[in-house]
Amino acid sequence: MGNAVHLEVGSEERRRLISLVMPVYNEEANLDRAYAALKAVFEGLPQYDIEFVFTDNHSEDRTFERLAVLAEADSRIKAIRFTRNYGFQRSLLTAYRHTSGDAAIQIDCDLQDPPELIPQFIALWEQGHDVVVGLRKRRQEAYLLTLGRRAFYALLSRISDDQITRDAGDFRLVDRSVINRLSAVNDFNPYVRGVVSSLAARETGIPYDRVQRIYGRSKFPLRKLMGFALDGIMGHSVLPLRLATYAGLMISVATFLLGLFYVFGALALGRSWPSGFATIIVVTLFGISLNAIFLGIVGEYVSRIYQQVRYRPLVVVESALNISVERGNAPERGVRP
Structure with a gap:
């Protein structure tokens, strides 16, 4: 834990190192x-x-050029540029893998x-x-988007196999352990x-109000936010698979009971059921739709298993500043150069 790291140089305790983790994409104006x-x-x-650890997700502006200027003036700045945009989550994980600090602070x-x-983050870290x-109390965004975020975190907290903190953003301090x-x-x-x-x-958490961005545009439109939500649910719960199983069982039972009803009506009550073309078509399409939904859910998990077992590099590095990184491949299992 944070207060358990003590190394001495001679008779003096060394100063602890804090890594500042910042994934960037087209942030030239903010650097x-x-x-x-x-x-x-x-x-x-x-x-x-302190050290700064930037991971540049193949920005299309002059972000990396500006990072090179800053890194030339300050050797504490480390920057890694990828060969293409690998997405925020992989960029972030790569940044954490290349930190050297006793703790890392992630900030946009x-x-x-x-x-x-x-x-305040560091003070709480020192306490153990x-x-x-950072727990976001208020955001400068559309009300419906805020409502959607809260609904997602409430859902994820209930269905997750892990303990997920509600309303927690990406602003955080993480201990070396x-x-x-x-x-x-x-x-x-x-x-x-x-x-x-x-x-x-x-x-633990600290509540705060999030302010508006001054320069540039948000890199997370609704489509990407939906992707993050899907990653969160798929990565921390098997509930979608269970729902598919439960729904399939209920539909099977309902179909079996309906079949018994028709057989009982024909044999015991002597009813002659007219052939209903529309009914057959509706029921058939309903069954096909359900199969497509459930196969889609299963397919999501299977595709993730397929991607996982191929053991490809998380990212491919194009350039690096003030840090030793093997060109082409970033470390796979947290092995820092």
């Missing part, structure tokens, strides 16, 4: 502002050393999450918490937020 704000926070925390480059909370998360366990995760479709919560022994 300087984020760097300056975070550096200013730690100027007020002289007892800690747009500073919608206030860096001023970092000292291995994960400290959790990072080591996280680095051993070899999931091709990771839901990092949920995995971190499931690996924590003592997690």
Whole structure:
């Protein structure tokens, strides 16, 4: 845990290292502002050393060029650029794998999450918490989107096989003990937020209001948010498969009872049932639709199993700054160079 890491150099205790984890994509306009704000926070925390770990998801603007300028001036900045956009979750997991700190603080480059909370995060970490998360009280977004987020987290908390913290965003502090366990995760479709919560022994949270982005646009439209929700549900629950099983059993029982009813009516009551073309078509289409839905659910899980067993690299690295990374392949199981 955070307060259990003590190494000495001579007679003096070394200063702990905090890794600042920031996945970026087309954030050229936000980099300087984020760097300056975070550096200013730690100027007020002289007892800690810091490093910046950026993972560039193959930005289409001058994000990596700007990172190169900053890295030239400050050797504490480490940056990794991928050969293509691998998605936020894989970018984030790769960033954690390349941290060296006693703890890592994940924060978005747009500073919608206030860096001023970092000292409070560290204070709770020093008290023995291995994960400290920012709990979003209010967001600057459409009401329906906020309502949808709350409904998703409520659902995920109820159906998840792991303990998932409600309303927790990506602004968090993670202790080295959790990072080591996280680095051993070899999931091709990771839901990092949920995995971190499931690996924590003592997690706590700090509520705050999220502010509006100043520069650039959000990289998470509704389509990507739906994808994250699917990753969260598929990665932390088998409920969809169970629902398919239960629904299939109920439909089978209902169909069997209906068949008995028709047989009883024909044999015991002497009724002659007219052939109903429309009824047959409706029932047939209904059965086909159910089969398609359930096969789709099963297919989602099978596709993830297929991707997982191929053992392909999580990401492929194109360039790196101030960090030794094997070109082409990032470490697979949390082995940091």
